[in-house]
Amino acid sequence: MRNINYGVIGAGYFGSELGRVLSKVEGATIKSVYDPERKNALKLSAELNCAVDHSIDSLCDRADIDAVIVASPNGYHKEPVIKSAKNKKHIFCEKPIALSYKDCKEMIDSARENGVIFMAGHVMNFMNGVRKAKELINDGVIGDVLFCHAQRNGWEEPQQDVSWKKMRDISGGHLYHHIHELDFIQFIMGPAKQATMVGGNVAHQGESFGDEDDMLFITLEFEGNRFATLQYGSAFRWADHFVKIQGEKGAILIDMQDVKVVLKTSNHTETFLLHRTKEEDDDRTNIYLGSETDGAIMYGNPHKKPPLWLQGIIEMEMNYFHSILQGGEAEEEFKPLLDGTAAMASIATADALTRSIHEDRKVYVKEVLSDKDDIRSH
Ligand SMILES: NC(=O)c1ccc[n+]([C@@H]2O[C@H](COP(=O)([O-])OP(=O)(O)OC[C@H]3O[C@@H](n4cnc5c(N)ncnc54)[C@H](O)[C@@H]3O)[C@@H](O)[C@H]2O)c1
Incomplete structure (x- = not known):
């Protein structure tokens, strides 16, 4: 080679x-x-x-x-x-x-x-449990997917040094910075047709914080009367980090906090690992249970090293x-990761959501696709 x-x-x-x-x-x-x-x-x-x-x-x-x-x-x-x-x-x-x-x-x-x-x-996309969920869906185990719901929430305490990850102009805020859930849902349901977002910065103003919105509530509408909702933010004292996939015949929970994947159908419940080993899953659960992090709002910096579970998926990705x-x-x-489909679909929908909150209306994603200008300048 x-x-x-x-x-x-x-x-x-x-x-x-x-x-x-x-x-x-x-x-x-x-x-x-x-x-x-x-x-x-x-x-x-x-x-x-x-x-x-x-x-x-x-x-x-x-x-x-x-x-x-x-x-x-x-x-x-x-x-x-x-x-x-x-x-x-x-x-x-x-x-x-x-x-x-x-x-x-x-x-x-x-x-x-x-x-x-x-x-x-x-x-x-490189988490074993995510690959398993996609496989179960492709094999028809939960039937047609009707609805997905994701939450990636936690609470942010005052920061001594405010990271670029908290500054909207450089990070894009929670929606762009944590694009994973939006990307995953569109992997499963296809590109969203219409997008609505409400929210704002409700509890993190002042010098010890960045300028991103700390509560975002998202509704996506897909072809064929199918829907998704997502929540992102750092103003949630009760932290959550999961994606739930609701199908006609069953449902799947991808739990990234009490780490596991659960499949539920009318006569069967089965649990799978999210990462490569029980040790990696437990490592991630323990990080959430410990004091090291504020729920789903876990940020690295040049002085930190990623935890075991993250090293695992980086290994698979590289x-x-x-x-x-x-x-x-x-x-x-993995073709959508290589041919631009996943990148363009996730950023187009994020832009439609940004326009929705700015203009206080429901936005068709195709409005963004036909735009010649940078949507964020609107
Ligand atoms: N896939 C994931 O789960 C995941 C996790 C963490 C970070 N990331 C992404 O990785 C990227 C880096 O994040 P990070 O956590 O390493 O941040 P970081 O702050 O730890 O490191 C960023 C580095 O980029 C350098 N830098 C600043 N301006 C630059 C420029 N113009 N050109 C080149 N380098 C510049 C900084 O000096 C710093 O060393 C971001 O896009 C972030 O969203 C992805």
Whole structure:
């Protein structure tokens, strides 16, 4: 198998772990890393024994790099993605791909025009239990899916240093930053037709907080009289993190807090692991039960390392990306991550929801798809 050389842009909490994991994959070498915080780049380069580049341009220009891992803050993905594509480097880009459909489309188009692979880092798709749920649905075990409901809620205490993850302009707020549930629901139900969102910042104003909305309530309508609702936010004292899938013949719960997957039909209940092992599931449950986190609002920073369960899915995701670069055939299940479908669908629906809350009305997702301008400027 051909060796693949990688560069990493953004050496924080996630970029460092993506680099660490890739460096252990057979046939993968990390050649260089770039981060505007030089100390973050130096730390990772020392750990992975690779070079440090001084700019996005210089990393993307390197002749010895085949692919770039983009793990800069959410609002800063576009420049490295487009520069990588123009330099014919394959790309893995962290979620959310962009903070507007317009930017997302430009990024995907650039990858297509330059004939490079562009994989969206929607890592929830690599959880074993999520794959199992999709398999059960495809096999007709719960019949047609009529409704999905997701909650990703917790409570945020005052922060000493307010992270970019709390600033709407860079993170997009809870909806874009936690795009996983929206992406997963559309994987199962197809693209939403109409979107409505209400909410606001009800309990987190002032210097110790960012400017994102801390309560978001979402309704999605799909073809064929099917619906989904989602809640996101950091103003919920009772934390919840789950997706429930309601079918005609049964239902599935993906519980990311008391970690497990449960299938229920009229005569049968069965429980599956969400992650690879009981140890990984218990590790995640214990994090939620402990004091280390505020429910679903768990944020990493460059000084932290991801927990065991997250390392597990990063391993599966990086191995998959690497196998595709080595010429592997894309599995049907993961094709939307590689052909732009999942990225564009999730950002289009997020943009329709953003417009809905701004304009106080129900929005057709097709309004966003036909837009020439950045929806966030409306
Ligand atoms: N898939 C997941 O579950 C998951 C989990 C955590 C983070 N992420 C995503 O990974 C990305 C990075 O998040 P993180 O948790 O590592 O954040 P972080 O704050 O820990 O690290 C971000 C790093 O990017 C650097 N940076 C800042 N501006 C940059 C720029 N213009 N170009 C390049 N680098 C820049 C910072 O100096 C920092 O080292 C985000 O898109 C985030 O949403 C995904």
